[in-house]
Amino acid sequence: MTNIVLPFNLKEQIHQRLDIFEGLLPELKRILFELWEEDLEIQFKSSELDLVTKADHLSEQTIIHFLQSRFPMDHILSEETGKKEPIVKQIPSINLEPSEFTWCIDPLDGTVNYSHHIPLFSISVGILYNEIPVGGLVYLPYFNDIYRAVYNDGAYKNHKRIHVSETNELKKSLIVTGFPYNRLEIIDRLTSTFKNVLEHCRGIRRTGSAALDLCWVAEGRFDAHYEWNLSPWDTAAGIIILKEAGGIAVNERGEEYKPGDSLLIATNRNIHSEFVKLILEN
Numbered sequence: 001m002t003n004i005v006l007p008f009n010l011k012e013q014i015h016q017r018l019d020i021f022e023g024l025l026p027e028l029k030r031i032l033f034e035l036w037e038e039d040l041e042i043q044f045k046s047s048e049l050d051l052v053t054k055a056d057h058l059s060e061q062t063i064i065h066f067l068q069s070r071f072p073m074d075h076i077l078s079e080e081t082g083k084k085e086p087i088v089k090q091i092p093s094i095n096l097e098p099s100e101f102t103w104c105i106d107p108l109d110g111t112v113n114y115s116h117h118i119p120l121f122s123i124s125v126g127i128l129y130n131e132i133p134v135g136g137l138v139y140l141p142y143f144n145d146i147y148r149a150v151y152n153d154g155a156y157k158n159h160k161r162i163h164v165s166e167t168n169e170l171k172k173s174l175i176v177t178g179f180p181y182n183r184l185e186i187i188d189r190l191t192s193t194f195k196n197v198l199e200h201c202r203g204i205r206r207t208g209s210a211a212l213d214l215c216w217v218a219e220g221r222f223d224a225h226y227e228w229n230l231s232p233w234d235t236a237a238g239i240i241i242l243k244e245a246g247g248i249a250v251n252e253r254g255e256e257y258k259p260g261d262s263l264l265i266a267t268n269r270n271i272h273s274e275f276v277k278l279i280l281e282n
């Protein structure tokens with residue numbers, strides 16, 4: 001991972017932000033479960049494969065409102081409404097400088113699962129400092145699991161330290177992947193890589209939430225995750241959780257992965273070079 005030197009006090013500021021954000025989780029859980037039972041209101045986005053529900057919107061509005069009132073100097077980038085300037089910039093009479101922090105939010109990761117009442121979905125909130133992920137929190141409401149990490153301070157699940165697996169052979173590795181909504185445009189690449197993985201690894205899974213995939217690699221359930229065309233909000237939190245748990249993530253050029261890159265290959269480190277070769281062979 002790129003070694004960055006965070007200015008004095010910055011780690012504390014990131015911890016503090018995540019601590020405060022944790023306070024909102026019970027309310028978000030309540031919203032998601034209430035609408036799950038009563039009011040999905042499914043709509044289509046880029047295509048009929050790409051869904052959005054009332055819960056995506058309400059979760060996002062609740063998070064944004066909460067963050068803007070607590071951190072008016074922070075930037076926000078969220079899936080359904082895009083970029084938001086810090087509140088302090090919108091009110092010129094307030095003489096406060098914006099911060100270097102951007103909250104990168106997926107208010108409901110796993111919308112298709114949610115719409116089918118499959119409990120594998122999450123809320124993913126990453127904190128970028130000058131565009132580098134330095135803090136992240138992924139919450140799985142159904143399991144009540146909170147994954148959290150701050151740069152150089154380790155990764156945690158429900159306040160217990162987590163680590164990637166020690167698996168060091170592809171044939172003993174369990175892999176997780178996902179398929180983008182524009183999957184038909186890259187169907188040959190997707191199927192040939194899938195075949196490669198099936199031929200060389202123990203098994204392959206698709207959970208339907210990329211943030212969850214990264215957390216489950218971070219805690220050693222899966223040994224690697226690969227996926228094309230993820231968006232920054234899918235990975236901003238998961239990537240720092242994975243790295244702080246000892247994992248490694250690269251892009252299609254084999255360089256360190258940054259949220260927004262077109263291919264993510266995230267592994268437990270031990271199988272990294274073999275696995276990257278397997279995925280990039282196509």
Ligand code: IPD
Binds near residue numbers: 179234
């Ligand atoms: C999706 C999930 C899924 C991944 C898709 C994402 P959404 O996010 O993370 O696992 O395969 O590419 O778009 O739409 O449920 O927030």
Ligand code: CA
Binds near residue numbers: 106108109110233234
């Ligand atoms: Ca997502």
Ligand code: CA
Binds near residue numbers: 056079107
């Ligand atoms: Ca989403």
